[in-house]
Amino acid sequence: MTYLSEQQIIRRKKLDQLKILGINPYPSEEYVITTTICNIQKNFTEKETISIAGRLMRLRILGKASFGEIKDHTGCMQIYFTQDYLFSDQMKKEKENVYNIFLKKLIDIGDIIGIKGILFKTKMDEMTIHVHKFTLLSKSIRPLPQVKMDKNKKIYDAFSNTEQRYRMRYVDLIVNDHVKKIFLKRTRIIQKIRNFLDDKGYIEVDTPILQSIPGGAIARPFETYHNTLGIPLYLRIANELYLKRLIIGGFHGVYEFSRNFRNEGMDRLHNPEFTVLELYVAYKDYYWMMNFTEKLMKCICNEFTKNNHISFQTPFPRIPILDSIKKYTGFDLKEMGKEELRKICKKLHIEENIKMSKAKLIENIFEEKCEKNYINPTFIIDYPVEMSPLTKRHRYQKNLSERFELIINGKEIANAYSELNDPIDQVDRLREQMKFSEKNTKDESTSIDQDFIRALEFGMPPTAGIGIGIDRLVMLLTQKKSIQEVLLFPQMRPEKVKVDKK
Template structure:
């Protein structure tokens, strides 16, 4: 035990003492839970004696001779508990020894216990459980960080180190109540979106995460190998091409909450794995999708938007601004007729990263992201991207060299990306080949999903598609500036202090 802290050694000794007393610190039997702390607070009445049985984590403990106080926390909240030497019993040990376990400090903050008792209010008016029987359900052999407050309930000693919080999210959730609320809200947002789409008659589906060709977007994939098939496989960078196959197969509208993986950089709005809602609806176009998106976003944001976030106006219709007009407004450069060489000069003048390997599409994207995107706080559709930026999108029906694509920007961040989906198999193959020439991979059999082209040759109806970044939407609605705050387990470098 040389690598253990003093507190860990002490707690392991307590574990041994409990076992010597005949107490199993990790019992197998089911523990009956009849209510929750939230329900107790809602339904309490002083007119009747209420017996309850709950379980949770011991968060506070104060031994005061023959009577003691503590605090128990379940998944719905915290409540004060009170127990005395005369009335406390345990189903794990003799009644006369039950209170001694606390006197000998064999029970610690962080232990998970079950308690049975009755409710009452103290002289100070605090709702409390008088514990008549307790059961040790799980001994904690590593101490929790102690969150302390002053008399004004202001936290001054908290588990707040960002790296520690992300590495040990389980501890973060135990001691920082507000963190759990983020993820409960995330779950409700996803459920609200799912209900909205289900009511429209669209079908939720699953598509492969392991793919033989990383298609549907331009990104570096994570690679693996399938031993039985003897082939390389890739974690998906997008699920778009599979959902389009389902539209070809006869589904009218399909959607998926897709976990995608991209082996690229990390920053406050990018994580190697992330969640996107992808939706495809047959016989629609990007004008229809803009109207649909307005209704969906307004529905979600009106329900979950924080009062402090009300500087964002979700009134519809949202403005619709061509991307090249936006660039001209915020940079002063009209780039409509510019080629790659001229765009690189513009980037240099604007102090934007560029190099000879960057495509025209990448240069335009960099200019917009650096100089324009941050200016759109209220929901705004940025529309009509150059064809070079949109290889899976239909050419614009009225505007030469542009495509029927939009991005939804809110609070200076891209939230959604949508197209009138390209369904011409010949044009699609030509554009994928052009895209391949600009990429690192020159082998067409690896870079182009020929089966998707074959599927298109059977005929895909006119289709509108959209991808909505769930992580960024949750960031917006919880007012978090980092994507790591809305991911339960964000990707991090291995902790060198933890032995393998």
């Protein structure tokens, strides 16, 4: 039996008492709402009759009159109960019993209620609803954490434990008003991006989450099994190869807000499932995509960011990755082999081992020594070809690739390519990558998607593609340091449930 606190036991007894009185604590009927709290506050009209519903957040009993606070999806407002005016369709008794029994003894903070009443202002000029009719819509049998303030209106006893907040996001949203604003902002950011892309004539599509081969990136996948087909399937680590198939099929520009899954580490920048916007446009290259990205970022960030220390003035600087590494480490990595790179990593006290590829070693050096230095939006460009197996070789330097990453506030926000459309070169590079992976690790997926290669053999037009990390972008625009703050339900370890040993 699950352990119940004293407060939970008391509330369950109240639930039983409500049923004895003939009050359904979870009625089915529609409750008619005529307005919202936000609308009342914007267009306040004294003596207007209104009907709203929401959660009871405060209740202060003062004898024959009581004050409370109700919260709907738009805000909070003071409510006022008096014994002489309070009716309820749920309790067909005199007003005194509705007030003294129903309200005072059986209603708790956290209950969801419907109220009908008259608007007025108190002597302190506070907008208030004088409640005339009162309906219980959902009884809360678990008490809310109470956010309290001292004389100076400083918050204490708040629901602030990080693990509890992420695990019980529903409570976090109820008691911490600022949290809801983060997710409303996230929705508006995504909508802004969608409108921007739609205005360009690009088409939003859906591609498979369950894939027979986890392709489009190097990462450890989550594996499952399809009973009817009798085959293993994988949650997608990227949707890139499917979007390219659509370009091959004749779409000019396609995009998807993709939920991706990677069975890897968790920290303040990584969650096992995350959201990426991927966009592919035919007959373009990475130079065009840099210009396009500047316009998109300027459109979004100027509206949503309050980061005064970050300037979104265009054009953004464009810095080759090897030049960046030379600037911040003093080492010129051009023409260096794997063993030389390992020695450099040792000198710089950067993680390395014999299993790491040349691409991984360069990536580690850049992430450890360079990335944090780019606060204003900066394009890091022209990655060594080993780091970019799906990217075209640079038109002028064949040992480099036409790739860029957008770095803002010391974090990667986007990754983009001139997409490789040579099927012979593509299969050779994927084979080389798979050969290295099989030799050194079983953690990363590098299976060759033969159907994608077949699709490329039909011909893909020159194409520019980009992936933008939506979670990191929202972190930037809401000034949050942890990805868990911008995910409604971040991944958590299973909770240990208290059990009554009696």
